[in-house]
Amino acid sequence: MATKTIEIRAKHNNGTTTVNALITHPMESGHRISSKTGNTIPPHFIQEVTCKYKGMTLLTAQWGIGMPMNPYLSFGFEGGEKGEHIILKWVDNRGDNDIAEAIIK
Amino acid sequence: MKNTNQKRRIILKGTLAAGAVGTAMGTGVAYTHLAARPAWPKEAFNASTVKEALLKLTGSNKVIPDPGNIQIKAPTVAENGMAHITIQSLLADTESITVFIPNNAFPLVAHFKLNQKVTNAITTRIKIENSGEIIAIVSASNKLYSTTKKIRTTVAKQQE
Numbered sequence: 151m152a153t154k155t156i157e158i159r160a161k162h163n164n165g166t167t168t169v170n171a172l173i174t175h176p177m178e179s180g181h182r183i184s185s186k187t188g189n190t191i192p193p194h195f196i197q198e199v200t201c202k203y204k205g206m207t208l209l210t211a212q213w214g215i216g217m218p219m220n221p222y223l224s225f226g227f228e229g230g231e232k233g234e235h236i237i238l239k240w241v242d243n244r245g246d247n248d249i250a251e252a253i254i255k
Numbered sequence: 256m257k258n259t260n261q262k263r264r265i266i267l268k269g270t271l272a273a274g275a276v277g278t279a280m281g282t283g284v285a286y287t288h289l290a291a292r293p294a295w296p297k298e299a300f301n302a303s304t305v306k307e308a309l310l311k312l313t314g315s316n317k318v319i320p321d322p323g324n325i326q327i328k329a330p331t332v333a334e335n336g337m338a339h340i341t342i343q344s345l346l347a348d349t350e351s352i353t354v355f356i357p358n359n360a361f362p363l364v365a366h367f368k369l370n371q372k373v374t375n376a377i378t379t380r381i382k383i384e385n386s387g388e389i390i391a392i393v394s395a396s397n398k399l400y401s402t403t404k405k406i407r408t409t410v411a412k413q414q415e
Contacts, residue, residue, distance in 0.1 A: 166374060181360070197295040208370045214300040216356060216364030216382050218337050224378035227370070 156250035160236045167230030167254055169201060169208075171223045171238050179215035195243055196221065202237045203230065230254050300363050305355045305390060308363040312353065313399065318392060321346070321400035327391050333383040333408040343376040346395040352377050353394075358387035383408045 158171040173196065180193025199211040208227050230236075232254055239249040302308035309316045328341040342352050348371065354364045364381050383389075386407045393400045 206370065206372075208373055210368040212295055212300075212366040212368075214361055214363050214365065216354075216359050216361060218380055218382045222339075222378075222380045225367075225369075225376065226374040227372045228374065229372060 154250070155248045156238055156240070158236065158238050158250050158252040160230070160252045160254045162230050162232055162254050166226045166228055167236075168226045169224065169236055169238075169252070171199075171201075173199075173221050173223075173240055173248075175220060175240070175242065177215070177217055177219045177221060181215075193243060196240045197243055199223065199238065199240045201225075202239075203227070204234070296366070299366075300361060302363065303361065305357050305362045308355065308361075309353075309392065309399070312363065312366060313394060315399065318399045318401045320402065321393075322402040325391055325393050325400060325402040327389055327402060327404040329389055329404055329406055331405075331407060333406055336383050336408050336410065337380060338383055338389075338406060338408075339378070339380050340389065341376060341378040342391045344393045344395070344400075345375070346393055346400060349375045349393055349395045351394045353392045354379075354381060355390040355392065356381065356383055356387070357390060358383075358385035360384065 155174045156171060158169065160167055160169045175196055176194055177196065178191050178194040180190065182191045183189070184191050193215065195215055195217065196213050199213065200207055201209045209225060211223065213221065234254045236252045236254060237249065238252070239247060241247045296312050299308045299311035302311055306316045309318070324345040326343045326345075328343070329338050340354070342354065344352060349369060351369060352367045352375075355362045356364055359382070365379065367377050369375065383406055387405070388403045389406055390401060390403050
């Protein structure tokens with residue numbers, strides 16, 4: 151994807167790091183009908199999100215069409231130091247994907 | 256000359272095979288060759304009841320209610336069919352957190368697999384099509400624990 155779709159922030163406080171991520175994605179369920187054409191809008195949604203820290207997978211999220219447009223995700227983990235990197239990646243049902251990196255603050 | 260042709264054939268075959276693998280990945284059918292990445296559980300997400308989805312997802316639907324150790328933070332009213340929720344598990348060695356909305360057409364919303372280091376809490380936004388319940392199911396030590404919370408919804412406006 152050409153444009154940046156992931157906004158990710160990671161903040162360290164008192165031994166735990168909190169990761170906040172907002173992904174720009176239509177999350178089309180495949181059940182809506184376009185008011186202009188009367189056709190069903192084909193499904194287009196994120197199926198899997200992975201978050202990695204130092205090569206270790208912290209979280210794998212599998213999503214269905216119950217997730218809304220522009221999904222938001224937040225979680226914390228023990229450890230992490232300022233200046234280290236967090237990587238977040240998503241893959242959708244069309245095989246599109248994006249990857250972003252955040253530096254822990 | 257024959258040699259180069261043969262090489263070209265091999266290269267062609269290689270590309271074709273890679274193409275086939277790519278297509279399979281696109282449809283979410285064959286992730287088996289990538290052991291590190293489990294397949295998206297299509298059947299579970301397409302299931303129309305919580306029990307069926309849970310059985311397809313985890314292979315079991317024996318759930319122990321444990322509202323003391325699992326907490327759902329959610330508003331009482333989901334405006335426009337959308338709610339910001341936090342699910343926290345106080346169970347030791349929580350392996351995954353799964354969110355179900357039984358009144359949605361497809362109840363399985365999200366499944367989070369957590370590393371041991373993760374603080375066992377997930378905040379996210381979900382769609383709630385009809386008033387009803389949120390069910391959070393936590394898998395810990397190969398057992399499933401659950402809790403529910405009631406939620407009312409105001410009708411979602413169709414976008415566009």
